[in-house]
Amino acid sequence: MTKQQAISVTTPMTQDLPKEKFDELETFIDQMETTKGALIEILHKAQNLFGYLPRDVQLFVARKLGIPGAEVYGVVSFYSYFTTKPRGKYTISCCMGTACFVRGADKIIERLKEILGIESNEITEDGLFTLIDVRCIGACGLAPIVKVDEKVYGRVKEEELEDIINTYRLLEGKK
Amino acid sequence: MEGIRTHILVCGGTGCMASESEKVIKNLGLILKAREYKEEVKIVQTGCFGFCEQGPIVKIEPDDVFYVRVSPKDAKDIIDEHVIKGRIVERLLYKEPSNENTINKQEDIPFYKKQLRIALRNCGLINPEDIYEYIALGGYEALGKALTEMTKDAVLDEVKKSGLRGRGGGGFPTGLKWEITKKQESDVKFIICNADEGDPGAFMDRSILEGDPHAVLEAMAIGAYVIGADKGIIYIRAEYPLAIERLNIALKQARDVGLLGKNIFGTNFNFDIDIKFGAGAFVCGEETALINSCEGKRGEPNYKPPYPAEKGYWGHPTCVNNVETFANITAIINRGAQWFASIGTEKSKGTKVFALAGKINNVGLVEVPMGITLREIIYDIGGGIQGGRKFKALQTGGPSGGVLTEDNLDTKIDYDSLIEIGSMMGSGGMIVMDEKDNMVNIAKFYLEFTMDESCGRCTPCRIGTKRMYEILNKITSKKGTMADLDALKQLCYMIKDSSLCGLGQTAPNPVISTMKHFWHEYLAFIKDVDHPQGEGKYVPKNKIGIKS
Ligand SMILES: Cc1cc2nc3c(=O)[nH]c(=O)nc-3n(C[C@H](O)[C@H](O)[C@H](O)COP(=O)(O)O)c2cc1C
Ligand code: FES
Numbered sequence: 001m002t003k004q005q006a007i008s009v010t011t012p013m014t015q016d017l018p019k020e021k022f023d024e025l026e027t028f029i030d031q032m033e034t035t036k037g038a039l040i041e042i043l044h045k046a047q048n049l050f051g052y053l054p055r056d057v058q059l060f061v062a063r064k065l066g067i068p069g070a071e072v073y074g075v076v077s078f079y080s081y082f083t084t085k086p087r088g089k090y091t092i093s094c095c096m097g098t099a100c101f102v103r104g105a106d107k108i109i110e111r112l113k114e115i116l117g118i119e120s121n122e123i124t125e126d127g128l129f130t131l132i133d134v135r136c137i138g139a140c141g142l143a144p145i146v147k148v149d150e151k152v153y154g155r156v157k158e159e160e161l162e163d164i165i166n167t168y169r170l171l172e173g174k175k
Numbered sequence: 176m177e178g179i180r181t182h183i184l185v186c187g188g189t190g191c192m193a194s195e196s197e198k199v200i201k202n203l204g205l206i207l208k209a210r211e212y213k214e215e216v217k218i219v220q221t222g223c224f225g226f227c228e229q230g231p232i233v234k235i236e237p238d239d240v241f242y243v244r245v246s247p248k249d250a251k252d253i254i255d256e257h258v259i260k261g262r263i264v265e266r267l268l269y270k271e272p273s274n275e276n277t278i279n280k281q282e283d284i285p286f287y288k289k290q291l292r293i294a295l296r297n298c299g300l301i302n303p304e305d306i307y308e309y310i311a312l313g314g315y316e317a318l319g320k321a322l323t324e325m326t327k328d329a330v331l332d333e334v335k336k337s338g339l340r341g342r343g344g345g346g347f348p349t350g351l352k353w354e355i356t357k358k359q360e361s362d363v364k365f366i367i368c369n370a371d372e373g374d375p376g377a378f379m380d381r382s383i384l385e386g387d388p389h390a391v392l393e394a395m396a397i398g399a400y401v402i403g404a405d406k407g408i409i410y411i412r413a414e415y416p417l418a419i420e421r422l423n424i425a426l427k428q429a430r431d432v433g434l435l436g437k438n439i440f441g442t443n444f445n446f447d448i449d450i451k452f453g454a455g456a457f458v459c460g461e462e463t464a465l466i467n468s469c470e471g472k473r474g475e476p477n478y479k480p481p482y483p484a485e486k487g488y489w490g491h492p493t494c495v496n497n498v499e500t501f502a503n504i505t506a507i508i509n510r511g512a513q514w515f516a517s518i519g520t521e522k523s524k525g526t527k528v529f530a531l532a533g534k535i536n537n538v539g540l541v542e543v544p545m546g547i548t549l550r551e552i553i554y555d556i557g558g559g560i561q562g563g564r565k566f567k568a569l570q571t572g573g574p575s576g577g578v579l580t581e582d583n584l585d586t587k588i589d590y591d592s593l594i595e596i597g598s599m600m601g602s603g604g605m606i607v608m609d610e611k612d613n614m615v616n617i618a619k620f621y622l623e624f625t626m627d628e629s630c631g632r633c634t635p636c637r638i639g640t641k642r643m644y645e646i647l648n649k650i651t652s653k654k655g656t657m658a659d660l661d662a663l664k665q666l667c668y669m670i671k672d673s674s675l676c677g678l679g680q681t682a683p684n685p686v687i688s689t690m691k692h693f694w695h696e697y698l699a700f701i702k703d704v705d706h707p708q709g710e711g712k713y714v715p716k717n718k719i720g721i722k723s
Binding site: 036037038039040041043044074075078079080081082096097098099100101102103134135136137138139140141142143145152154 | 453
């Protein structure tokens with residue numbers, strides 16, 4: 001490992017990344033017993049705080065740990081749990097695990113894409129929804145599964161999807 | 176607790192929680208309070224009962240009555256009718272699909288009849304968030320016995336004699352792995368619990384951790400004592416928030432009562448456990464990749480040897496075992512190797528937990544003795560195929576395994592017999608397909624998975640799976656030729672023989688085995704333009720699991 005650089009991270013480059021969150025991340029890192037081997041844990045924390053891992057956050061972590069930015073990016077890009085794009089207000093996860101697949105998850109995700117007008121890993125224009133495909137959330141008994149944030153919809157049918165999404169649109173007064 | 180006359184057990188596994196079991200608990204609690212029965216009746220949130228298809232499950236003890244598909248509004252009748260007046264709520268009982276007969280008792284339900292629960296013994300029985308319930312059922316006795324009455328060699332001997340083999344997929348004898356790690360000369364050693372459970376559609380390990388976390392902690396401590404480690408790690412998927420929460424609670428409780436930490440049971444044995452999170456990469460289930468990921472790096476596998484037992488976490492000897500493997504350990508120490516070895520087949524002892532899913536009536540978690548036939552699992556336990564359709568195939572071993580057909584239904588399953596018939600035990604996923612599924616599409620589904628999950632370290636796996644996928648795509652869009660089928664076959668064997676780790680070496684298996692058993696379905700895409708594709712029709716997706 002290279003030596004920790006003397007740059008303390010100052011003002012973030014992108015405006016909408018709040019300084020308090022960087023402070024919180026810094027405190028989290030400072031309080032660790034050792035940062036040896038802790039990169040993934042730190043990135044989990046950072047994604048929790050910011051919702052995603054933009055370039056500035058990755059660089060912040062790199063400087064803080066005294067490692068090359070490329071190493072951080074290498075880890076971020078390896079794991080599908082980490083995302084470098086902002087998320088919509090609601091994350092719609094469509095399970096594409098085997099149990100859900102054989103019970104028609106492929107049709108469910110196609111219909112979701114149609115209703116939302118986006119592909120997987122994209123965010124709707126109004127910023128409300130991100131659609132992601134996940135692999136087995138472990139409720140295979142209820143396959144096929146769609147999750148909106150933490151709320152699970154089991155045994156979903158294509159016809160029900162529009163209503164499900166509309167409940168969230170209504171909540172936001174966008175319908 | 177003497178005043179408690181009735182326990183209401185409510186399933187708190189991920190599956191049942193998804194169908195509102197928490198609201199059931201809340202309502203039960205409110206009504207109990209309103210009726211002023213709180214002193215006599217206790218509600219216990221347990222781990223998974225396994226019968227996820229019929230969830231949420233509620234069981235009343237000591238009456239031994241098993242209610243299925245309980246909704247929050249049924250809480251009133253359960254309390255007013257059953258608990259207060261002693262009248263069973265008929266409409267919530269399990270009904271046999273064949274004759275509509277209702278069944279009161281859990282053990283009389285066909286789903287449970289042929290099961291034998293060792294690894295899942297406490298799931299659905301105790302509150303996983305209360306260490307004292309675990310202790311009340313003999314928990315931590317095995318650790319106490321090992322530390323205070325048995326030498327390391329005696330414990331090792333017991334595990335070796337039991338014949339226990341790794342439940343993570345490979346089936347390597349657990350005792351032997353412990354022995355190899357024990358023999359390494361080093362002051363620092365580690366024991367790791369592999370809770371990555373990458374096979375999509377499988378949820379055995381998650382259910383154990385959610386339902387009986389202490390069984391795993393206790394077994395890790397026993398393993399650590401044998402091999403000479405004082406530090407353990409549980410590597411768990413970040414996608415399992417409930418299991419993580421319950422583990423954290425269990426760790427804290429174990430530390431508070433001194434069952435983890437320094438001088439356990441008054442001996443000079445010290446041991447503690449850390450949790451590390453995965454971040455969505457299938458290959459991290461492979462032990463060397465897992466160790467790299469624990470070190471905070473990209474989860475790429477290494478060449479073996481050296482094996483982790485020689486050179487693992489930060490270069491120290493490390494023993495990696497699967498969750499279910501650990502879940503068997505305390506039973507072996509408590510009840511003896513001989514008892515364990517009396518269950519199962521000649522070379523595969525004990526039981527195996529399977530996650531039964533797909534087009535089957537009783538989706539859920541089952542634990543069966545090795546040597547049971549697939550027919551018994553699918554028809555007796557699983558209740559047959561949904562909608563009365565015809566059975567077509569069964570995939571075991573997930574993306575690394577193969578399909579089994581009607582002809583294999585009477586095979587007595589164990590590690591070796593499954594390999595003989597062209598699949599593998601794997602970690603325990605069992606996906607049932609019916610006559611409407613097209614097997615080429617299923618093979619393509621699995622291949623897309625391995626292609627996305629290939630870590631990219633070695634070329635045959637990274638590029639080979641991609642080429643295979645392209646050919647399969649060409650075939651399923653009916654543009655393929657016989658030459659493509661040939662090329663596909665060749666690629667299969669090339670990738671199998673030259674990949675670095677188990678992921679690549681097994682990636683072609685679904686294609687190889689579907690080609691073997693369902694060659695006509697491949698041909699149909701080539702020749703017959705009007706061939707109906709059935710369900711599971713493939714729709715191209717945007718980069719599952721890869722990020723842009
Ligand atoms: C691609 C790949 C994925 C694997 N995934 C898992 C997994 O999810 N869980 C697991 O316990 N073992 C998994 N394994 C097996 C582990 O490498 C290792 O053999 C196992 O954890 C050892 O524990 P056991 O001896 O108790 O089975 C995987 C292996 C490969 C090649
Ligand atoms: S495959 Fe979808 S929840 Fe398991």
